[in-house]
Amino acid sequence: MKKFERLRHIRYFTNSLQNLPKQYSSADTNRLTLVHFCIQSLDILGVLPDYSSDVKCCRNVNEDVYLNRDEIVEWIYGLQTLPTIVENFDRSVSPCSKATPQYAGGGFKGSNYLGPTRPAGPSNPYDHSHLAMTYVALCTLIALGDDLSRVNREAILSTLRGLQKDNGSFLALSSNDVGGEYVKEDDDDCDLRFMYTAICIWYILADESPNNKNSSHSADACINIEAATSYILSCVTYEGSLGLTPGREGHGGSTFCGIASLFLMGVLDDVLQRPEQRGWKEDVIRWCVMRQNSLPGTGVDSDSINNGYDGENGNAAGMQGRPNKLEDTCYSYWIGGTLHLLGAAHLLDGWALREYVLKCQSPYGGFGKVVGAMPDLLHSFYSMAWLALSEEGGGCIDDTYQGMIGEQTKTTVSYSDVYAQVAESITQLSRLDCALGMCAKRLSMSKTLASLDP
């Protein structure tokens, strides 16, 4: 088992916040997501302060990290878009008061790749917010201790209302902005990724969300929960997993998005108990648990032979995203997180998964997709997220390594020092809010701040 290289990861994320190599050009429209990955990872690593004082920058002398929080916050707010008022609102699936103006285009965009929105000039017909960018903007602002007072909450929630379709799914962009005058909405426009980001935004901002609960089911409810639930359920496959849209193959990412959305809407338990869903909870748990690769040399099935094990994996067993595909670190979070939300994370082999994820650490810091791969921000963040989660019942804390070695007689390697280092390092990581994918402590802080918002 590899040690957890805390300092290297801190440097990796802080360096990435400064500058990224040109290979990231393909993420040009989503730069805010990259910022989110860096900030959340640093928060998990415990580098970001508590903001109880008027802190303008974060400096952790021991670790020689410098981060100008105010500058980052300003940069993010620079990406908030100016909403427009929609005259004839015809999406009637959401309950909403006709008295409130209906907005479109509220939220954040991914970067200034179209040039700056400010100063004022003729508005750019292509410059608009994107649902997923709004989600990462809010999460990142919260992680940086911002009180969201400059977030145009009304415009965002109103925009959200306008993005929900009759079938319950959410568009990321209003349809005019999507493809051109002749393109009908496509499944890719409203799949479970955008459902998830929509529900997260709602969870963070809406009065009636379980996070805020100022009033229960006001007439100004922003989203139609029943319709959203129905859409999510229509994505369930014969395997028990969720595809990105109805009919598509189930995979780890979409399964997480669906389950997390149900969780955040506060309906997961109810849905699982519905007569029509009988057996589904067991199915999805089984599917998730089956995504962990077999431990090599345990004489399981010839799966080990076909999955390209080189016999050097030790006790590592990573997660695949779909049956018969290769392991990939980001699925530790998608699958591990799904099991966590279902109360079944203890059924994984948490230590074997930790060991796999740690094997994917890069000497430059960060984590790659597979063993030996160069690190990238997406896999680095999701690896960190799962490691943080693993402390809470990813099947690790009730399992001592000594116990495992006792049961499994094949290995004689003494891992005890590394094991202790890893166990200790992971204990130091900040606890994660699994559904939202950010540090749990930040939400209660922002809840306090949000309630102060007039």
Next chain:
Amino acid sequence: SHITLTMIDLPTVFPDITPIPQNEGKEPPVCSISYAPEFVQAHDYLRALLRSDERSQRALDLTTACLEMNPANYTVWHYRRRILTTLHGGGVGGEMDEEVIDKDLEFADTLGGTNPKNYQLWYHRRALLEIRFRNANQGGRVEAAQKELGYVDKILEDDSKNYHAWSHRQWIVRTVNNPQLWKSEVDYSHSKILDDPRNNSAWNQRWFATHEGQIALSSAASEGPTGNTCNDLKGGRVILPLDVAAEEAHYALCGAKLDPYNESPWRYLIGVLMEQWRFAQREGNEVENVTNATNLITDNIAQIREMKQSLEDQPPAPDLASVPCVSLISALVDLLEIFVQNKGLLEEASTLCRTLAEVDYVRRKYWRKREQDVRSQIETLN
């Protein structure tokens, strides 16, 4: 790879345009990207054109250059489609020259090489195809669909599990909604399963084609009580008629026999059987359905037990001797557990779970829980 703007000399083509830099404002940029110089230059001009929403051939050429450098920029694709509409028609309800459609499909293909997982490329294909389908008669639609399905097949040859590619096939078949295409999609899934029985996407596609295809098939057969009809379209879920379910179960078992250690056919089998079972359990459904489902499941349990026995008697490879087949046993347990009133079957399930906890070591905690659940059920019968 190094991209050079050989096709466009920007200041010459756009002498009247002032390029707009990606001015981040007074705040230092966060996660700034070290773009290549030609990337910066091209996008500086693009920003200016997007501001004015210029629709011209030179604008189209600029989008070509920018997309070659970053095919994931959805705004540039969007802009490109708007330009195409202005230059060549295809706006709401309109037609676009077939040659233009072909050319842009080809363009999208050339960009795919480096990243067949790009959402925007597939989306662009659908945007163009929608125009083509809309303006063709049914025969023309089927032909165009087959041509595009052939293209997707080419992609799948290199990357047989490409999620976007399989999803694109679903879109084509659903959009054209022709019974012949639904049937040939079942055949296509079969051919990909034969190529690689471990291709889970192909199994999923078979499920898709056999299920949603029922709707097209039943409309085609609506003259009389002939052909397959759907049992239940409530909530958009198609349930296979019993005879089709029996065939699909048989198909899955044959697939499992090719390689019993492959999870895919087993989950397909369980999916087919559980669909029948759960449908039969639903309130208001006939006792006959329960009997039929029970018989189908019992029959399959017998066959699985046989397979298990013959694997034990004749392992497929020397190194697999006395290696219990987890996928097979897992499927058997799932079916045995259905019989919640039958102590004998539950005991069998419990024993099998214990075996799995030993041999499928990474999942020992899961199998122990399964065993515990079965034992609890046995307790209630005592």
